[in-house]
Amino acid sequence: MSTPLLVDEVSEAIGEAAEALFAAQRPDGVFAYGITSLASTLSTVGAVGALHFADPEGSKDLIGRGVDWLVGAQAADGGWSMVPGQSSEAGSTAVASAVLQLVAPDTAAARIAAGREWMRRYGGLDAIPHVEVVAWCRQFYSYVGWMDYRDMRRFPLELALLPGLYRRLFDLRAPMVSALALAQARHKPLTRFQARLARWAEPNALSVIRQVYEHEGATGGWCEDAWVTGLIVAGLARAGLAQDMVEGGVRWFREQINDDGSWNSGALDLTWTMYATRGLLAAGYGDDPRLGPVKELFLALQQDEPFTAFGCPPGFWGWSGTRGWPATLETGEIVSALCRLPGTDQADAVRRGVTWLTLQQDSRGSWGLCVRNTKVANSGPCPHMTAQALDGLLDSGVDAEDRRVRKALEWLAKAQLPDGSYESVWYRMHTAGTSAVLQTFVRAGVGDSPAAVRARQWLERTRRDDGSWGTGDPADRGTVEETAWALLGLLTAGADPKSLTPTVRWLLGARLPDGGWPAAPVNEYVRYVSRYAMPPLTQGLALRALSRYRQESVR
Secondary structure (H helix, E strand, C coil), X not given: CCHHHHHHHHHHHHHXXXXXXXXCECCCCCECCCHHHHEXXXXXXXXXXXXXXXXXXXXXXXXXXXXXXXXXXXXXXXXXXCCCCCXXXXXXXXXXXXXXXXXXXXCCHHHHHXXXXXXXXXXXXXXXXXXXXXXXXXXXXXXXXXXXXXXXXXXXXXXXXXXXXXXXXXXXXXXXXXXXXXXXXXXXXXXXXXXXXXHHHHHHHXXXXXXXXXXXXXXXXXXXXXXXXXXXXXXXXXXXXXXXXXXXXXXXXXXHCCCCCCCEXXXXXXXXXXXXXXXXXXXXXXXXXXXXHHHHHHHHXXXXXXXXXXXXXXXXXXXXXXXXXXXXXXXXXXXXXXXXXXXXXXHHHHHHHHHHHHHXXXXXXXXXXXXXXXXXXXXXXXXXXXXXXXXXXXXXXXXCCXXXXXXXXHXXXXXXXXXXXXXXXXXXXXXXXXXXXXXXXXXXXXXXXXXXXXXXXXXXXCCCCCCCCCCCCCCCCCCHHHHHHHHHHHHHCCCCHHHHHHHHHHHHHCCCCCCCCCCCCCEEEECCCEEECCHHHHHHHHHHHHXXXXXXXXX
16 A cells, blocks of 8 residues: 555544544543543552441441452452453552451452462562552551561651651652551550650641642542552551541542442543543644633643642642642643643643743752652652653743753753663553653754664664564563554654554554554553553554654655
């Protein structure tokens, strides 16, 4: 097939995919793909465990329904994944086995044994490649006597006496760490000096939890996420503190339980919508009236109050909710989307978003999730988030020679891995981060720099024989998301569209009957440990990549 005919096929696919994407749009502008995609093992474990400590008798019905769901969600190999139906994961398997032992040791004995055998084959908790996840799992193991509580790693409650340091050390985990540390101060043997420090620090730790609770409107939940809420409520209940928040959490769990007995991870309304919108904008739908509610949504959900617990000024966007947690990724992407949407009424929102990004830039030039100058895994300096923040600045009109931009570019050059790739803490492995950084290098006028050349070369040599991209490991199959990221990065860097014809054909061949694409679990809930799929990201990326291919092919 000649290039003109392929371009015609691509145009037809873009049109069909856009309509499939609009079909998933709610009246409020959100591009959503159903609540069932949010049901999670971790969230259900968090809810069941918290209810056991906070309200075992009054919530016996909820606990029983959660147990039934967890039993049904166990895979044939004995393990659990965060999202049922995926490959079993160590973190999910460890905490699911432990919470069943906690609340249903007899009725679920066979399931517990199968889970523990899966963990034995995996290598146990110490084989989990994430220190923080190991700490959470050990906490659950201590609940049921699989680990001596005296051997537990101590959460340093006394650090709450230094709020700035506390934020930098724990980032968005500060409320969860605070709750678990408060519980430890009641149950783990401490020296006399440690106990005294814990008493002094207790008000500060409680204040962190309450600041977040009240910022979100005292709904009973934290982060609209049952896993996060579960860790906090369990900690407070075991510590015998903040009964009003504990009761609020119990009430929230009763309100949020799904009909099948599961609980959800936090909604991602803004994340879904920003990625879908970026795809539609790239495909030429900027003037489509169906994007009008999206613009209204973005303007309405920009935060106008500081997020005190994390030391964040106003002007940011989170991943969901009217009072959501701050996020660089969403703020950068939404600023870029607003700059591409028609009209001028978004100018002030863009200005405030740029101000927030400027204030949150690390002193080293990078960006993390929400706390400035933290180094916490999953939240600290991230090349992908740094690229997205830079794109927001550049789209808003900031000059490439601006000090903020140059400082970030210098950090990105130093953050490159030896093989030429880049990390992306919220997306698996390195294809996403490498593509994002390469595109930003080109946008900033340094597409010929040594770091950009190495990034491009990494993408070129990790293409699979069928034209797709996966993680970069030849053993891993290609995904729509990673293929679209790589295609977009290479085209932006000046690759000849004809050289990427096999990739375009692969994307066209991967389409579903409705015109969209299948979503793969490339999104990291916890890096290297728990993953999930995000359909709007999949559709938005594919639209952006094919639209860029069409644009470059007809030049």
